[in-house]
Amino acid sequence: MSKYESVAYYPGCALEGSGHAYNRSTQALGKALGLKLEEVKNWNCCGAMEVKNIDPKLQTYLSSRVMAIAAHDMGHKTVMAPCNGCYHNLKKAEYDLAHDAGSRDVVERLSSKAGHATYEAGTVETIHALDWIKSAIGEEGLAARVKHSLQGLKVANYYGCMYTRPRHIFPEKDQGAGSESTAKPHFMDDLLAAAGAENVEFPLKTACCGGAHTLSDSDTSTKLVLNIIQAAEAAGAEVIATECPTCHSGLEMHQVRAEKNFGVKTAVKILYFTQLLGLALGLSPRQVGVHENVSDSMALVKEKILR
Amino acid sequence: MPIHEEHLIRPENLVTHEQLVIDGVDVSGHWSTFIESRVVTDYNEALQDEIAALPGGEQIHRCWQCGSCTNSCTVNAINPDFNPRYWIYLIRMGMESELLRDRDIIWQCVSCNKCTYACPRDVFPEGVMKATAHWLELKGHTPKSPSMHFDEEFAGQVFATGRIEEGRIIRGFFARTGQALMQDWLVEMVKRLLRHLPVKLIVTMGLANVLKPRTRGWGRARAAIEEYVHEREQVQRRALGLDALVKAAASELDQPARGAQP
8 A cells, every 4th residue: 555545635726727637637537546635725825936036935935834734734744746836846845944944934933923833844745746646556557557558649758847956855856766867757758658658759858848937038938838849749749748737838828829929830739647647547538628728639639549 | 360269259349440550560450450458347346245135146156157057058048148157257256237238138047947957066046047137126227027027926916815816917917017918829829728618617717717716814824924025125125235225316316406506
């Protein structure tokens, strides 16, 4: 029995809006695999990059409140965050609280004034949805449950920035066999391969989509997204698999923007890895929210997965 | 003398004399191209300390100028003028006027953290870029960047309610920056999104707009955050000597007015 069979689930703001398909598919996947997700009660924003830019210690406080609720109000040992931004920020708060007395002071002060328990480093473990499936089910467990193999589907696995950088906030990565790599992550590749997918050799796994400036410097974001999309197409991919709502909607938005504003039309489809795994396990496109994506992959899903 | 790697010299610092005789030797034209010598006198000796006083800039003093940050930089790959290594050098040297030449692009850092990943000295260059962009605005060298407008809109909603709602952020951001919301590509994206969406979900999304998701019982957290933000602002103003700057400017404005009095 895996320690990740029942975890506190922290969807975060994006998964209630533009990333709703990720929320839907993550929950559907958990249900299909018999894993229990208990949503963090009355959660707040992790602080995201925007609050970090204003003041990193405030971001640490906001993330710490989420972990405090999971630990003290709900008695959980693990918080699972599917959004790269949330995952990154909880990890960063954990690191700062363990290493920086100044951050501890601010969190203590704000927590007592706000009237909730102060989170102490090391009380919970924050994991990504990739860690969750990989540890709780594993490749073999997944392969045994596949109903519609992804065989023949060419996938580029795109991890983005926040899942691996900066590496000091992910002490469990780069620990040799079985651990995740920050230079060349492979957990998503492993899981999709177990579901039958044909992963292409994709050099831009951890390239930046420009999500930070998706609206404030749109031309830069469009260029960065085009790099990723065109590299995936050059590698022969039909689908880019994502694991972050900001990356995912960035790819979708700027694929449209590249077409509208730059006249560059690209054909590759964009799906969350949880959508691909859910489809492989026999869930319907609607159950994993394929209809909620901007990138219209319904035809590809019917032709290649639901044969 | 021909100048090697002439492209590295700014054109205005290259001088070619049509007619030039030195020690009886005619060196007109090509052979008389010189690099203008310059004397830098306007150092801001406090520049490094000012950047270090802002969030993210704390570790700038650790830099050894290896260039790993610029080498790994996402934005540098699309704009060679975006050069974190060089800016850190200028800040540490106190060469404020040189830094100001790039004032309009420093905010474009995308926070991909490749620099922070590559840095062998734990300078956290990504944080230094944010601190520098912040410094430029606080000192009045640049107007608020679109990115700062976005951060403030976003952070303001988090501080007020504990959460954000994307629709509100987008509308607030476009209003702040004076852009039309109905941009072609956004409209096209929404059209594509609505193609398959069931009515029920559209209604739910619309309701989220009206109901505004918020964290319950956030009032005390909000007050604590606002107090902290205000306190930090005061600390930063002091570190950058902004109050003294405002005072000096005010008295300068005051003087001619007083002089005009009979």
